[in-house]
Amino acid sequence: MHTALGLYGVNLQGLGLVFDKKEIDSAKPVSTKLIELDKFVNFFQADPHYFERTWLLIPDNSDKPYALLRKLLEKTGMAAIGKVTMSTRERVVLIHYYQNAIVATTLRYPDEVREPSHFAELKNLPEAGEEELAMMTKIVDKMTKDDLDLRVYHDGYKERIEALITSKMKGEVTQVEEEKPKKPAAKSMMEMLRETAESLK
Numbered sequence: 526m527h528t529a530l531g532l533y534g535v536n537l538q539g540l541g542l543v544f545d546k547k548e549i550d551s552a553k554p555v556s557t558k559l560i561e562l563d564k565f566v567n568f569f570q571a572d573p574h575y576f577e578r579t580w581l582l583i584p585d586n587s588d589k590p591y592a593l594l595r596k597l598l599e600k601t602g603m604a605a606i607g608k609v610t611m612s613t614r615e616r617v618v619l620i621h622y623y624q625n626a627i628v629a630t631t632l633r634y635p636d637e638v639r640e641p642s643h644f645a646e647l648k649n650l651p652e653a654g655e656e657e658l659a660m661m662t663k664i665v666d667k668m669t670k671d672d673l674d675l676r677v678y679h680d681g682y683k684e685r686i687e688a689l690i691t692s693k694m695k696g697e698v699t700q701v702e703e704e705k706p707k708k709p710a711a712k713s714m715m716e717m718l719r720e721t722a723e724s725l726k
Contacts, residue, residue: 560609560618560629568604568621574638577631582620591627598622660718667725 584591598604604621609629618629641647653661 560607560620562605562607562620564606565603566606568602568619571604571619571632575632575635576619577633579623579628579630582627582629594620595622595625595627598627657718660722664718664722664725667722 582591598620599622604619607618607620607629609616609618611631617632617634619632620627620629622628
């Protein structure tokens with residue numbers, strides 16, 4: 526909690542603690558552009574659920590070391606774990622090869638990743654029936670592709686907003702019709718699976 530008087534408070538097991546700005550500032554790390562490498566691991570050891578945001582790293586008067594590290598990461602499939610301070614916050618980063626460059630992916634801390642086992646809704650779920658599983662497997666087989674090209678996917682909302690901006694700039698009047706979601710008819714799991722399988726033939 527931050528007050529208008531410049532004081533910071535925290536409630537710890539019923540005990541109220543108050544800190545002034547100088548005390549809080551003394552704990553803040555100094556922001557730098559330096560990434561401190563800690564260890565190397567196989568890239569596929571990194572759990573993608575911890576991935577947050579990826580940043581492109583550009584050499585800054587360090588072409589030769591950059592090229593050497595890039596080649597190493599590309600050839601070995603390894604990645605480096607390091608720490609960097611960004612906006613007064615210490616972040617763990619995964620340094621890895623990507624499309625002829627080196628990138629840094631910030632990682633969430635373990636306490637920032639929600640544990641599925643903590644959710645009661647995921648406990649005691651019904652067992653999938655053999656017939657349903659067999660039907661679902663057929664559907665997955667038909668929908669499985671050899672490659673994944675994410676360029677085929679587009680942000681429809683962004684494209685519609687851009688179209689609205691273009692229309693406004695041209696002085697055009699756009700009729701906006703609100704689409705109401707259709708309520709699906711109540712069907713059994715097997716009925717839905719069979720319909721999906723039929724539509725893929």
